Amino acid sequence: MIKVQNLHKHFGGFHAVDGASLEIASGSITGLIGPNGAGKTTLFNVIAGVLAPTSGSVLMNGEDITGLAPHQLFSKGLLRTFQIAHEFSSMSCRENLMMVPANQSGETLWNTWFGRKRIANEERALAAKADEVLEFLTIDHLRDHKAGQVSGGQKKLLELGRTMMVDAKIVFLDEVGAGVNRTLLNTIADAILRLNKERNYTFVVIEHDMNFIERLCDPVICMA
Secondary structure (H helix, E strand, O other): OEEEEEEEEEEOOEEEEEEEEEEEOOOOEEEEEOOOOOOHHHHHHHHOOOOOOOEEEEEEOOEEOOOOOHHHHHHOOEEEOOOOOOOOOOOEHHHHHHOOOOOOHHHOHHHHHHOHHHHHHHHHHHHHHHHHHHHHOOOHHHOOOEHHHOOHHHHHHHHHHHHHHOOOOEEEEEOOOOOOOHHHHHHHHHHHHHHHHHHOOEEEEEOOOHHHHHHHOEOEEEOO
């Protein structure tokens, strides 16, 4: 599904990623481990379009996606999460999920005047899908809570929920367990396994918790 070929990313004289080559199989949960400074997050950022590579290429299902912007990769079903969850803190958890799909009818001035019925129907459908996602993630009791007021682990679940709102094909999870208690980490792991088995999601996971990696990942790639 993803093929990285001889990828380099340099910051001046510092070689953060130095000739990385790897393949991510469709339907897999691949672990990416290694010490701090090994280049794991930089590799994620290059694949996900946050950073441009110095050289090398990234292919997705045979298509060269090297250097595409995150919004272009989003439309192809490639998404990533970050070590620190990003949410619209003053909006509810449900509203945070409803914001995710692109090209909504209410985004155009014309529809706000002449397409109100279409907007209302679309919002009902989005709300229903958001409720389904929240229930899947076992945080449906938080649907009306402000996203900025829930715990760090619940925010990580909410980030996972965003990927479900657009039926992602491959998701890059960057230290999803950072700052998360063991109970919520197990809930996150359960959700990842269900998405993989029931909806054929492909995951690539950076994580320092080896128990988490051992439970979820096959194969595991080590960067040094």
